[in-house]
Amino acid sequence: MRARGSGGIFCPMSSSRHDKQAEVAVVKCGDYSDVEDVYRSLKSLVSRLGGIQRFVKRGERVLIKPNLLAGDHPDKAVTTHPSVVAGMVRLVKEAGGVPYIGDSPCIVKFESVRGPTGMVEVAEKYGATLVGLTSPVDIAVPNGVIMKRLIVAREALDADVVICLSKLKTHGYTAFTGAVKNMFGVVPGLLKSDYHLRMPRVDDFAKMLLDVYAAVPARLHVMDAVWTMEGQKGPRAGRPKHVGLLIAGSDGIAVDAVACAIVGIEPDSVPTTRIGHAEGKGVGKLQEIEVLGESLEGVRATDFEIARKAVGFADRLPPFLFQLLRNRLSNKPRIEPKTCRLCMTCFKACPPQAIYCREGKKRLFIDYSKCIRCYCCLESCPHDAVEIKEGLFTKLRRRRGSSEGTK
Ligand code: SF4
Ligand code: SF4
The missing domain is CATH 3.40.50.11440 (LarA, N-terminal domain)
Structure with missing residues (x-):
């Protein structure tokens, strides 16, 4: 031992x-x-x-x-x-x-x-x-x-x-x-x-x-x-x-x-x-x-769909630009209210406590200024209610027919 x-x-x-x-x-x-x-x-x-x-x-x-x-x-x-x-x-x-x-x-x-x-x-x-x-x-x-x-x-x-x-x-x-x-x-x-x-x-x-x-x-x-x-x-x-x-x-x-x-x-x-x-x-x-x-x-596997990196480009920026542009350029999680069953698992899993409930609304929101794009919410959700909203950078790359991480 x-x-x-x-x-x-x-x-x-x-x-x-x-x-x-x-x-x-x-x-x-x-x-x-x-x-x-x-x-x-x-x-x-x-x-x-x-x-x-x-x-x-x-x-x-x-x-x-x-x-x-x-x-x-x-x-x-x-x-x-x-x-x-x-x-x-x-x-x-x-x-x-x-x-x-x-x-x-x-x-x-x-x-x-x-x-x-x-x-x-x-x-x-x-x-x-x-x-x-x-x-x-x-x-x-x-x-x-x-x-x-x-x-x-x-x-x-x-x-x-x-x-x-x-x-x-x-x-x-x-x-x-x-x-x-x-x-x-x-x-x-x-x-x-x-x-x-x-x-x-x-x-x-x-x-x-x-x-x-x-x-x-x-x-x-x-x-x-x-x-x-x-x-x-x-x-x-x-x-x-x-x-x-x-x-x-x-x-x-x-x-x-x-x-x-x-x-x-x-x-x-x-x-x-x-x-x-x-x-x-x-x-x-x-x-x-x-x-x-x-x-x-x-x-070699054919047609395996890879994950486009969530942060990628923005992650390599200096701190002040990182925070500013991450929200605009990079992918972000979104809680789909129709699928969400309000089990609160993602709420407990979110490291910076970026997930919150607005008064009078029976749904969850994400504060993107706090969100660190760790995707613990996606990983923990038992009901597949967390979507990934593509950022501008991913969209542009998709349009060019490529994406980060592909061959
Ligand atoms: S874990 Fe999924 S179903 Fe539960 S509150 Fe979060 S998004 Fe909704
Ligand atoms: S990606 Fe991470 S920080 Fe952002 S809402 Fe989900 S769990 Fe919270």
């Missing part, structure tokens, strides 16, 4: 620069219906990286960290599919490890998502312990890209091994969510909102994500790209899209880069990939990544 103590823990982050190619394995996996098929595909995937024994030793406590953003049915492609989690539990047990399945959704409790997402069934059937990542511990991150300290879940630090089981999805704020973004789940619950608030610019937010990624390092990253999510409304309300792949590697930044290339997102357009590569936290350049198994050319 990694040495941990109480508050003020020193985190030994690697600062070494990448000096060799990363390896990322890609295998086909048609669907989730046959759990044996998924298990065999997963085993074949991990065997290309040296087998599960390379990542898990006998007796080690292994935290399997799926993407459990919300308590949605697995068919909605919001969460890592239970068949993939089940396959990983079996592999961990074969290696003699002790599997735990854990996450920490932002708004709702882990207890309320574990049933609907299929995790309870997996844990009972295959023998794993479910654990909410809820206990905050303050750790030092001396080699952080932007953070000096972080609050992460003790349950994640207490594991001997972390295996990240991400889901390939578009994201209205960060363009893409995969391996690196999935590790944000080790920050307990609503504390995530605090980080959003402190890092309103997407590049700074990405740097914070990279610090979390390095502070709780996963030994293995496996991405569920069988059914993915496409479109502007990812990661919660986009459309499920079949890609039919499992992707894995020990370098999450390289896994993200390959996944992006497969679905037509320029890896450099994803801030965590671009900055993570530049900062030596992983390999984000395709030419420095060896793809094992399927060839990239053979598995």
